[in-house]
Amino acid sequence: KSGFIAIIGRPNVGKSTFMNQMIGEKIAIMSDKAQTTRNRVQGVLTTDDAQFVFIDTPGIHKPKHRLGDFMVKIAEDTLNEVDAVLLMVNAEEGYGKGDQYILDRLQQVTSPVFLIINKTDLIESDQLLQLIENYKDKYLFEAIIPISALTGHNLPQMQDELKKRI
Numbered sequence: 001k002s003g004f005i006a007i008i009g010r011p012n013v014g015k016s017t018f019m020n021q022m023i024g025e026k027i028a029i030m031s032d033k034a035q036t037t038r039n040r041v042q043g044v045l046t047t048d049d050a051q052f053v054f055i056d057t058p059g060i061h062k063p064k065h066r067l068g069d070f071m072v073k074i075a076e077d078t079l080n081e082v083d084a085v086l087l088m089v090n091a092e093e094g095y096g097k098g099d100q101y102i103l104d105r106l107q108q109v110t111s112p113v114f115l116i117i118n119k120t121d122l123i124e125s126d127q128l129l130q131l132i133e134n135y136k137d138k139y140l141f142e143a144i145i146p147i148s149a150l151t152g153h154n155l156p157q158m159q160d161e162l163k164k165r166i
């Protein structure tokens with residue numbers, strides 16, 4: 001099993017913390033030439049039975065100017081070329097205006113989209129259930145996976161889920 005996975009999400013939702021937890025010391029050093037503005041390799045996760053390449057896809061968020069529109073187009077193309085998209089949100093912030101914009105953009109994307117609800121250590125379980133219900137109504141996710149990138153909670157289960165569905 002192998003695949004390319006794009007991680008998207010607003011600043012501070014925990015993308016870098018998540019990458020460090022998943023890959024840690026094993027972060028691959030990629031040459032600068034391999035890095036483009038369309039997608040930057042963040043790291044490669046190699047396990048006994050799978051290899052995932054995580055890429056960062058800047059520019060999918062609400063554009064503030066014309067160049068922004070162009071960047072959004074590029075980001076959408078990238079999201080169609082990967083094997084899976086992980087949309088990460090902050091459990092504590094819940095569903096917001098910015099999320100609707102990104103979910104609208106994702107309607108054009110053909111790759112499976114997983115919703116990763118991060119920072120679940122900061123909320124109660126009934127709040128989490130409510131949040132999951134809200135998101136279910138907004139978009140047809142391949143799966144909704146709650147995690148805590150900080151504590152590592154549910155990360156092994158998340159890896160299993162990705163292996164099963166990619």
Ligand code: GDP
Nearest residue numbers: 011012013014015016017118119121148149150
């Ligand atoms: P990024 O901008 O999406 O890359 O977010 P970062 O990984 O830099 O995280 C932003 C802040 O959120 C940092 O202070 C992290 O320590 C914190 N953070 C990330 N994941 C979690 C989590 O699961 N739980 C809690 N409580 N804090 C987290």
Ligand code: MG
Nearest residue numbers: 012015016017
């Ligand atoms: Mg970061």
